[in-house]
């Protein structure tokens with residue numbers, strides 16, 4: 001995905017994200033240290049920055065981080081790193097989150113266990129990702145289409161898998177919401193500058209010109225004081 005597309009989507013979603021972050025993670029003391037793992041250009045980091053003392057945004061793509069740095073509030077710092085092997089000590093953060101990242105990593109269970117490791121006991125986690133279908137064939141079809149549209153797509157996880165990852169890391173689910181999002185396929189193809197010859201195939205596999213996806217919002221607490 002191009003930097004321009006990422007920034008355009010970030011802008012489009014900023015107000016709603018900010019409202020949801022403050023409602024689901026607040027109240028804040030104002031001095032928390034927070035992590036945005038797989039930050040891209042910093043969508044979650046910027047939403048958290050208004051409420052906490054410091055945010056560290058981690059991503060692998062230098063061009064996303066560069067664009068994020070240019071727009072970042074003073075209390076946001078971008079660090080290059082791998083969500084599956086975060087460059088931080090155990091318990092470094094009061095709040096750790098990842099937004100729309102799990103379906104882009106090869107080993108999502110490692111991305112969740114790393115978020116859990118770097119969160120302090122008693123700290124909170126926010127995991128948001130597009131959900132896969134409980135029907136494996138439907139999920140495979142969706143993944144095939146999404147991968148064509150965006151080659152960095154790996155696999156959508158069904159809700160049960162995300163819950164399993166939380167349980168495996170001793171994380172207690174506090175709230176869970178499903179949010180439906182309408183995707184305008186032509187707008188995405190245009191913004192991503194997909195070559196015309198590829199668009200025909202993508203349109204053929206798409207659920208429709210407009211289709212709804214489901215995002216799971218999981219807020220969890222790490223056991224401890």
Ligand SMILES: C[S@@+](CC[C@H](N)C(=O)[O-])C[C@H]1O[C@@H](n2cnc3c(N)ncnc32)[C@H](O)[C@@H]1O
Pocket residue numbers: 010037038039040041042043044058059060061064081082083084098099100101104105
């Ligand atoms: C769909 S984007 C979401 C970006 C941002 N969180 C947002 O919601 O705007 C997925 C992001 O995950 C990053 N990513 C993928 N694999 C990663 C990894 N192993 N470690 C860190 N970041 C990764 C990509 O570079 C990309 O920025």
